[in-house]
Amino acid sequence: MLNEFDKALEAYEKAIVLNSELIIKLSKQQNWYPLEQWINNLTDNDKKQQYLQTLKRLKDE
Known part of the structure; x- marks a missing residue:
């Protein structure tokens, strides 16, 4: 049985x-704010920068 950390990691x-x-x-919905x-x-700052550039x-x- 997965503990809470494992469940969170799997979801991430x-x-x-x-x-x-x-x-x-x-982006197709032009729904920028929630994104x-x-x-x-x-x-994860590396992922954050990558997504912001995208x-x-x-x-x-």
């Missing part, structure tokens, strides 16, 4: 895999 890993789909889906909030709440590129398109 799934979120990382789904992030590109989430960015594309939300920016989600990105800014990430604890978001900026999508906004510029």
Whole structure:
């Protein structure tokens, strides 16, 4: 049985895999604010910067 940490880690890993789909889906809806909030709440600064750069590129398109 997974403990709470393992469950949280598993959820985080799934979120990382789904992030590109989430960015594309939300950007197509022009729903930038929730996406920016989600990105800014990430604890992994490398991923945060990567996602912010992707978001900026999508906004510029």
